[in-house]
Amino acid sequence: MMAGFGCGTRGYPRSRSRTWQRWGSPLLERSRELGGRPDRATLGIIGTICAIAGFFALGIILGPAAVVCGRLSMGRTRTGGRSLPALVAVVLGAIDTLLAVVWPAQAATPGNGVF
Numbered sequence: 081m082m083a084g085f086g087c088g089t090r091g092y093p094r095s096r097s098r099t100w101q102r103w104g105s106p107l108l109e110r111s112r113e114l115g116g117r118p119d120r121a122t123l124g125i126i127g128t129i130c131a132i133a134g135f136f137a138l139g140i141i142l143g144p145a146a147v148v149c150g151r152l153s154m155g156r157t158r159t160g161g162r163s164l165p166a167l168v169a170v171v172l173g174a175i176d177t178l179l180a181v182v183w184p185a186q187a188a189t190p191g192n193g194v195f
Contacts, residue, residue, distance in 0.1 A: 120163065124153035127169025131176055139180035146173030 118126070127149030134142030150169030 120153045123149045124165030128165045131172035134176040139176045143173045143177030
């Protein structure tokens with residue numbers, strides 16, 4: 081048998097090389113202390129507000145933003161305990177986006193009295 085140099089990490093494959101930086105950035109540490117990003121409940125509420133506001137102004141922008149916020153708020157699971165604001169944001173955002181796309185196309189058709 082040959083001498084095994086460096087076989088002490090055989091059971092721990094991640095310890096062969098570092099998977100994280102040894103000296104992190106102070107900004108990275110501060111963002112971890114502050115939370116880094118909004119949690120799922122906040123994203124659901126933001127999405128719901130965007131969806132409701134999209135019915136009144138800027139629906140083509142706020143509708144997809146509501147869908148994205150609601151989908152991020154749901155997380156990876158597609159079934160189970162979905163939060164209500166996230167589901168409302170996705171559904172209303174999709175309706176809002178559809179109306180924002182169809183409304184100008186319907187208004188531009190000839191024979192409806194606009195032109």
